[in-house]
Amino acid sequence: MGAGKTTAIGAVSEIGVVSTDVKNSDLAQSQKATTTVAMDYGQITLDGGDQLRIYGTPGQERFDFMWKILSRGALGLIILLDNTRPSPLLDLNKFLDGFAPLIAETGAVVGVSNKPGGPSIDAYYEVLAARNMMLPLFEVDVRKKDDVLLLVDALLSVLEIR
Amino acid sequence: MSTTTHRSFDISQIGMTSAQETVLKSMLAMLQGRANGDWQFSGAADTPGIIIVNLDAVQANELQAQLARYPKKIVAAIHENAAAAQIAAQLPADSLRLDAPLRVMNLLDTLNLAAQRLTTGVVQKSAPMPQMQTAASPLLLALHDLAQRTEGILQIALDQAQLTFFIAEKKVFFEGMVLAQLNQTTAVKVTPLSISDPAVQHAIALSQPWDTLLWQTGLQAGQGALLPWLAGDCTYRLRRWPESGLLSRRAVFVRLAAHFSKELVTPESVAQNARMTLRDVTDFVNACSLCGYLVTGKRAVVEAPAAAASAAADSSKEQKRSLFGKIRSKLGL
Numbered sequence: 001m002g003a004g005k006t007t008a009i010g011a012v013s014e015i016g017v018v019s020t021d022v023k024n025s026d027l028a029q030s031q032k033a034t035t036t037v038a039m040d041y042g043q044i045t046l047d048g049g050d051q052l053r054i055y056g057t058p059g060q061e062r063f064d065f066m067w068k069i070l071s072r073g074a075l076g077l078i079i080l081l082d083n084t085r086p087s088p089l090l091d092l093n094k095f096l097d098g099f100a101p102l103i104a105e106t107g108a109v110v111g112v113s114n115k116p117g118g119p120s121i122d123a124y125y126e127v128l129a130a131r132n133m134m135l136p137l138f139e140v141d142v143r144k145k146d147d148v149l150l151l152v153d154a155l156l157s158v159l160e161i162r
Numbered sequence: 163m164s165t166t167t168h169r170s171f172d173i174s175q176i177g178m179t180s181a182q183e184t185v186l187k188s189m190l191a192m193l194q195g196r197a198n199g200d201w202q203f204s205g206a207a208d209t210p211g212i213i214i215v216n217l218d219a220v221q222a223n224e225l226q227a228q229l230a231r232y233p234k235k236i237v238a239a240i241h242e243n244a245a246a247a248q249i250a251a252q253l254p255a256d257s258l259r260l261d262a263p264l265r266v267m268n269l270l271d272t273l274n275l276a277a278q279r280l281t282t283g284v285v286q287k288s289a290p291m292p293q294m295q296t297a298a299s300p301l302l303l304a305l306h307d308l309a310q311r312t313e314g315i316l317q318i319a320l321d322q323a324q325l326t327f328f329i330a331e332k333k334v335f336f337e338g339m340v341l342a343q344l345n346q347t348t349a350v351k352v353t354p355l356s357i358s359d360p361a362v363q364h365a366i367a368l369s370q371p372w373d374t375l376l377w378q379t380g381l382q383a384g385q386g387a388l389l390p391w392l393a394g395d396c397t398y399r400l401r402r403w404p405e406s407g408l409l410s411r412r413a414v415f416v417r418l419a420a421h422f423s424k425e426l427v428t429p430e431s432v433a434q435n436a437r438m439t440l441r442d443v444t445d446f447v448n449a450c451s452l453c454g455y456l457v458t459g460k461r462a463v464v465e466a467p468a469a470a471a472s473a474a475a476d477s478s479k480e481q482k483r484s485l486f487g488k489i490r491s492k493l494g495l
Contacts, residue, residue: 012493044489044492044493045492046485046488046489046491046492047488047491047492048488050485050488052489052492121402121405122265122267122402125267125401125402126265126266126267129266129267129270129271129401130192130193130196130266130267130270131196132196132197132270132274134399134400134401134402134423134424136403136419136420136423137402137403138403138405138406139405139406140406147406149493149494149495150406150409150412150416152489152493152495153412153413153416153490153495154403154416154419154420156486156489156490156495157416157417157419157420158420158423159482159486160417160420160482160483160486161420161421161424161435
């Protein structure tokens with residue numbers, strides 16, 4: 001929660017983000033006023049009419065049924081982490097476990113919010129290394145379109161060489 | 163998981179401090195079941211594994227004799243003092259390098275690489291050093307050694323200029339035009355300074371991230387050739403992706419990073435597969451090497467051409483390439 005899913009999708013979607021944000025009733029997890037339940041949705045129409053659909057799903061485990069649904073047929077995965085949450089390294093481990101089949105099949109990129117106070121980027125890489133994984137991992141500010149595009153670019157580059 | 167999972171390997175050491183040994187053992191416990199192979203720190207001389215050499219503590223003239231006692235082991239070198247790097251020239255060309263202080267990520271990479279080599283029997287002894295492809299300036303070599311440090315205050319003096327570095331937690335502060343001095347061929351003198359030195363106070367005012375300096379140095383220093391401690395026929399892999407702020411030429415560097423993060427590959431093979439110029443690839447490899455992002459693997463062997471991919475696989479790849487091309491085009495990537 002609070003990693004910036006809705007903002008990130010909005011940075012690249014050609015339509016306004018279709019959001020399921022509601023008033024945040026879990027202030028212990030995050031102080032933000034609203035939060036996503038179920039999913040966010042954005043889309044990009046490609047040349048030839050194909051549509052690239054972008055889904056954002058909440059990180060709380062009570063929504064993990066959505067993880068499986070959205071993983072079906074997905075091209076790839078971008079994991080956004082809020083560096084200021086109590087245990088962002090555990091969050092990363094949780095998502096790597098929760099999306100393991102999709103990551104093994106396609107690939108993933110990790111974006112870590114660049115707010116001060118959390119673990120270093122090296123610490124996140126240590127988590128990946130302990131699982132014998134090597135994923136692109138960047139410190140990002142999802143309010144900046146260029147940072148979001150970097151995540152997409154890295155994901156496409158990883159997918160291209162699989 | 164590779165077939166090396168159930169093989170047992172031994173770790174021995176020459177010159178490691180008791181503190182380094184303690185840290186190593188705790189990391190090995192942490193990596194149990196995660197690293198390829200079953201790694202034990204037993205010190206046995208005649209079993210397959212790695213021999214960790216602390217270059218800070220060995221005498222250069224005794225190194226070869228000491229290593230000869232461990233014929234079945236791959237050498238992994240570690241050092242904290244810049245001066246010890248000179249001794250590394252006496253190590254076999256395929257020696258591995260461990261970070262100092264030890265880091266679990268680097269150790270895991272090293273163990274997995276060693277397990278792969280030990281399983282496939284690719285242990286080279288006394289192989290020649292990689293051929294130097296460019297003449298390294300003394301300043302470049304000094305920067306390469308400084309890049310291994312995480313803290314310290316040092317002054318590098320050249321004939322015409324003095325460059326003062328203050329390194330703390332991988333942030334560097336420096337005074338002087340570093341990149342302009344890269345090709346100076348005169349000897350450099352490295353002097354430790356104290357925090358109270360006026361030159362240090364002045365340098366602190368001009369702070370710059372260490373990785374930015376190293377990255378820019380790496381991009382410029384080779385001028386199309388690999389840096390002297392790298393070899394074109396060796397394989398390389400990224401241990402981590404370059405920081406986002408360094409990927410100024412994103413269209414090139416992101417694709418290269420993807421190629422180098424998948425497996426150990428030679429720069430030439432990446433140039434071919436990524437359809438990039440060798441110049442772009444060598445510049446990228448040089449920058450990653452200076453920043454410490456690169457793992458060096460074994461020398462490449464000439465392999466028989468791979469069997470032709472099936473038409474179905476080719477078609478699927480082409481479809482994916484077309485789709486990703488459309489996405490890139492739409493997003494302006």
